[in-house]
Amino acid sequence: MNPGDRVHVVRGGTEYEGVLMPSTTADRLVVKLDGGYNVGIDRAEAELDVLESNVYDVEGARDGEGGSEIQFDEALPTVSLISTGGTIASTVDYRTGAVTAQFDAEDVLRAVPDLAGRANYRGRVVANILSENMTPDVWQELAGAVHEEIEAGADGVVVMHGTDTMQFTASALAFILDTPVPVVFTGSQRSADRPSSDNVMNAVCAVEAAKADCAEVLVCMHATESDDRCALHRSTRVRKNHTSRRNAFETVGAEPLGVVDYDDETVDFRRSYDERGAADLAIHPGLETEVELVKFTPGMSFDRVERLADAAGLVVEGTGLGHVHTDLVPTFREMVESGTPVVMTSQCIEGRVCDRVYDTGRDLLDAGVIEAGDTLPGTAKVKLMWALANVAPESVPETMRTPLAGELTDRSTPWQ
Amino acid sequence: MNPGDRVHVVRGGTEYEGVLMPSTTADRLVVKLDGGYNVGIDRAEAELDVLESNVYDVEGARDGEGGSEIQFDEALPTVSLISTGGTIASTVDYRTGAVTAQFDAEDVLRAVPDLAGRANYRGRVVANILSENMTPDVWQELAGAVHEEIEAGADGVVVMHGTDTMQFTASALAFILDTPVPVVFTGSQRSADRPSSDNVMNAVCAVEAAKADCAEVLVCMHATESDDRCALHRSTRVRKNHTSRRNAFETVGAEPLGVVDYDDETVDFRRSYDERGAADLAIHPGLETEVELVKFTPGMSFDRVERLADAAGLVVEGTGLGHVHTDLVPTFREMVESGTPVVMTSQCIEGRVCDRVYDTGRDLLDAGVIEAGDTLPGTAKVKLMWALANVAPESVPETMRTPLAGELTDRSTPWQ
Incomplete structure (x- = not known):
């Protein structure tokens, strides 16, 4: 039994037929099925028959060009x-x-x-x-x-x-x-x-x-x-x-x-x-690692959110157009005032935040929360990590509102 | 000008035509547009003309049956x-x-x-x-x-x-x-x-x-x-x-x-x-309110996750089939051992968690983390709040794995 042999393998009631690959080891068989996929099989569990020897130049396939070294x-x-x-x-x-x-x-x-x-x-x-x-x-x-x-x-x-x-x-x-x-x-x-x-x-x-x-x-x-x-x-x-x-x-x-x-x-x-x-x-490899993402859900403890205040930056997955419970707004205001930027995204995933429509949103904007438009929450976290290490602190809000790598589009409006 | 009059209103360059509604007050007009929608207009900002008096029996419409009290x-x-x-x-x-x-x-x-x-x-x-x-x-x-x-x-x-x-x-x-x-x-x-x-x-x-x-x-x-x-x-x-x-x-x-x-x-x-x-x-109105939802993201501080250990229950939005960084597993194990159930869901939203496929998942199961199948993360949080108040602590894991209100389906498999 050698790499390149055509084999028939039974493992746990399933049958495989294909070519034995060179990555086969003492412990496991690797068989290239006719569909092109490789399957790995624990040798201890397998029954194997060689159907035909040396049907395939596996070393040649490995090297790309007729068995020679890669040119x-x-x-x-x-x-x-x-x-x-x-x-x-x-x-x-x-x-x-x-x-x-x-x-x-x-x-x-x-x-x-x-x-x-x-x-x-x-x-x-x-x-x-x-x-x-x-x-x-x-x-x-x-x-x-x-x-x-x-x-x-x-x-x-x-x-x-x-x-x-x-x-x-x-x-x-x-x-x-x-x-x-x-x-x-x-x-x-x-x-x-x-x-x-x-x-x-x-x-x-x-x-x-x-x-x-x-x-x-x-x-x-x-x-x-x-x-x-x-x-x-x-x-x-x-x-x-x-x-x-x-x-x-x-x-x-x-x-x-x-x-x-x-x-x-x-x-x-x-x-x-x-x-x-x-x-x-x-x-520009700098990254601020002390950035957290918090998803707002009804009933969450505002005390536990306050424990995130020692982070260097906070991304919030708000509801709808970018909302949280009104009682969280003062917490975010304190974070912003102490130099921790707070960025609002939406857990809806599609659409964009717009905090000018409802009272809660306007209160958030007034507290200094930064709207991330339609930036996805996870992407907003990565971007905030990058921004905090690569732009001046006073430029972070504008950076979060400006597309840098296609993360933020201007094609949608809050009502479309 | 009375409710039921057909009116023409101009506000800030926009024109409206419709029937004045009885909810009109001294401060605002409510006009039922021909398309069926009501529009509210600040009276101080509006120019109004009555086109025709008493064209619509608004009180009758309100009461449903020909102007009488609701029968x-x-x-x-x-x-x-x-x-x-x-x-x-x-x-x-x-x-x-x-x-x-x-x-x-x-x-x-x-x-x-x-x-x-x-x-x-x-x-x-x-x-x-x-x-x-x-x-x-x-x-x-x-x-x-x-x-x-x-x-x-x-x-x-x-x-x-x-x-x-x-x-x-x-x-x-x-x-x-x-x-x-x-x-x-x-x-x-x-x-x-x-x-x-x-x-x-x-x-x-x-x-x-x-x-x-x-x-x-x-x-x-x-x-x-x-x-x-x-x-x-x-x-x-x-x-x-x-x-x-x-x-x-x-x-x-x-x-x-x-x-x-x-x-x-x-x-x-x-x-x-x-x-x-x-x-x-x-x-069955009981709800345990001290339940938190945490979304795992790369680079999150594990120290800050540990601060959630005083919660009565934790729902995790893991990645993929229900994963978090390996270094978080001991934190979850400690929570479970101290009586705080930890429930795994997926931030993918579609599909179901399956922690039997990869090492991280098996480590999570070994730590006592409860798989919530295809229960949505937000629903899992609500369900855990309910379960902690309505079933015995030892029954919470099985409750989370059992459909109670259509939140969990068995029609999909991890690979479909």
Whole structure:
């Protein structure tokens, strides 16, 4: 039994047929199914038959060009793959029956032979963590790595990231970096060992987007439940809106910025964007980490909200047009007067805050609360972290009311 | 100039033509426009011409039957209108240029002549507050009032409520009350002085729903941007998803329970529901108020989360399938061990938590965190408040995992 053999495997009543991959180890088998997906199987649980030996030049597929070492192709752009962990980069190594994050960029190339021939690749690992464990210092480290890759000549960057907090990390990079090339985040909602894994298509579409013209920080994930196309979302306007669907990510309140067709390999942008080369590469990595987000709900203890007063900044998810209980207004007034900016967003998610309509809103404005328009609450938190470290304190309110990276639009009005 | 006169009014360059209503006072005019909406105009700012005297029997319209006092019609059901405040009940009294809440149920009947002839009405005012100021004690007072109205023979109840926190109050009543008749919340996204106000259609459709067969706590609001139909949402599954649109309310992850056609006056249910009379009237009004909801975001201070440990219960809006940073798990474990239940929901909004897939989730389950399935975070908070006051402490976890009022479904799986 060797990599490249066609095999039949039975595990727990389920049958698999495909080609044994070189990432097979003593403990686990990796089988490339005919549909293109890899499945990982615990060897101790598997019954295996070799159907035919050496049917597939797996080393050749791994190296991209007929079994030789990877050659630099001057006709192709160079795309840097950066791995931070998450399902897309996770092996099929079952630690306790599920998925842990263990992969580097070379492993991704091996696991996704379809990436071959699309670009010259550079690969690096910045982190290897599930994205719920992502922290602002890793955002900064990642931004530095992306900056270095672009400086080193990458024509585009693909960041592999867990889906849980992808929108936060991508937003952070949108504020931290001025980029002349695409920076495309992608991930996977289903691990590589599942027949329905989305990792192959998402990675391929992300590479195609990284070669395209839109020099923004984008999120590239399944656009539908099918394996037909990926949507390209502006990082500051995207939200993971479903816990498990492959098309969990949606641009809030608008169509996605663009679409990558998986079969045609075309990238189609539907709205205006920052073009390749328009910005000079720059990095502004400072972040104030002592920023909190608090969601207002009826019955919450105002005393417990007061305990947040030692934060450097506060983002509030208010109700409706941007409201909280009237009795919270003095707390916010004190925070503002003591130098802690308070930024209002809406838990409605769609639409924009407008605190000029009702009494409570006008009281909030009078207390110095900053309206974040239609900035999403999570994005507003990231932006406030960035603003507090990069602009003068007196400029923070105006910065929060000014679009910097597409996070704030002026196309809607409070009544539309 | 008298109520019933057809008038032409100019205010600030805008012209209005319609019938002067009896709610006109020395300070303000109320004009019923030809489209059916009432507009309120500050008399000091208005130029007014009487076009024709006494064109409309406004007192008759008010009383429903030819100018006489309201007569009890045995052929009609009795609907109780309960006002709690909010835009739908707000007058056009401009306190500081916008809308304050000042109305009682009789005023609503006067403002919405279209309600006449649809039912015998009882009216009462429980509160007169903007809904961001709603508190659990008002939920309890309202539940008591609804209970009394049903005991007194109401065939259905309509609750007029501000839209900001309607979903919280309606969910609270769904847990507090066992009801043999419909309890229908409605509100208005646009105040009565705006030509685009939704208050007339929402009130009419809510009354029709209160006469129908579904004995659940429902939310009745515009289904589309047009004045064609209202959607009926199960209170525990509805969410205000837009700050300002008239069709801001959506059932999460499913079609609404039913639809009220405004023209046809038909009520059409599309899914199964609790039928009129199936439940015996009962009230379980206890609520533990010291329950907090915390939204996990990357970079949040774990020290500040620890400050919530004195709460009686904690609902967490985790990421994805129900995750937080690994370093928060010990904090939650300590809370659980000290008797503060911690309930996990997802900030994705759609889909359900499933903490058996990834390491972080299994660690959370091991720490005693309770999975709330696809219960919405706000609903989970209300339910935990209710559970802590109504079931034994050891039964709270199982209660949170068991559907009580449609808040939790079993139709989706983590991968669908």
